[in-house]
Amino acid sequence: MLTRKQHELVCFINDRLDETGISPSFEEMKEALDLKSKSGVHRLISALEERNFIRRLPNRARALEVLRMPERPEKAARAKPSTTAAAPPPANVRAVPQPANDVIEIPLHGRIAAGVPIEAFEGSAMLAVPAALLGNGEHYALEVSGDSMVEAGILDGDYALIRRTETARDGEIVVALIDDSEATLKYFRREGAMIRLDPANRAYDPQRYPPAHVRVQGKLSGILRRYD
Template identity: 75%
Template sequence: MLTRKQHELLRFIQIRLEESGISPSFEEMKEALDLKSKSGVHRLISALEERGFIRRLPNRARALEVLRQPEDATSKPARPAPANSNETLPSLAAPRYAPKPANDVIEIPLHGRIAAGVPIEALEGQSTLPVPAALLGSGEHYALEVSGDSMIEAGILDGDFALVKRTDTAHDGEIVVALVRGEEATLKYLRRENGMIRLDPANSAYEPQIYRSDEVEVQGKLAGLLRRYH
């Protein structure tokens, strides 16, 4: 059984998700439920999460998903009124979809620069890069800043940010982050040929790089690109 405030907050979150696909902010939830502080909202959300009614989507700002409704949802008349409005909220229906906030942003690790030409030293250090969630699929991701022009015919330019899905396997023809001899990293097409690994550029001015299979370790495959215009 939920408290009245927990029930009201759950209904408010679900209605906002159905209307816009975006979770309400803590300030909006505070105003809708007429609470004195955001700490009250935090407590309500934690209680709903512990009871399995909602979950927070990891590494995403303002991202909540309603997992289920209380059994007595249709019999509860109480509901929060929108701030600064005389309108009442519509009756709550069961969730129709998993929310995909249009402005959702994920912070992923930014490991440094990677060569799209001659391999450079393996990347060290880490900061983060904000990335629209729509550019990424499932799995763990990280970002690398591209250095060089060997992948320009694949549309990958110097200064782009390669968004990489972390994996140690890849199919022939996929663009991968390859760690060569444990100390050099490069972004190339992966090919297997006669027991060897061939790393192909996407620029006719460059030659393929051929290594023994034990000299190349796949550390991820390209999932997307982010480009800044100055």
């Protein structure tokens, strides 16, 4: 037996999936149910999961699947038994495939320098990303500022899709946090007792820091580019 809010939420999610093929965001669910905070949505989602009405798709920040639906009283009241079999659809009419639920929203944490370091994680918004661009793990996005990674195909204004990790191997492109205040997107390399952050633009020089001054915040998983 579902509570009224649980019933409203699973119906809202199911209707949105039928209409668009994409799960509603937590903000949309909060507004649709007139809740005061997203924590209420999280509690309702967890309760519906426990009752096997919905499930969260793995490795996706915004993807829900409706496993079964509760009976809707208004539809049950209108339903009438029929002894006439429904006519099959015409042979020349093809079923329309449902859109794939393949869009993920990940946090967008401001701008990151592809040139000299700048402050990172300036606020937080969300960015819709095709699931095919992401692998396993937790991801976030940063807007690229600068041209020092152009020879790696990373341009000013691109969105760098970053998988969270605190480790990296030589030659990987990482988000490096310097002195816990500034971040940059560079190739990561160890050079003796130092960490070297290499640009992909011959007009820029490598940056060298003692290991205690550099923390890896993630490594590049993909690039999303807008064409205006």
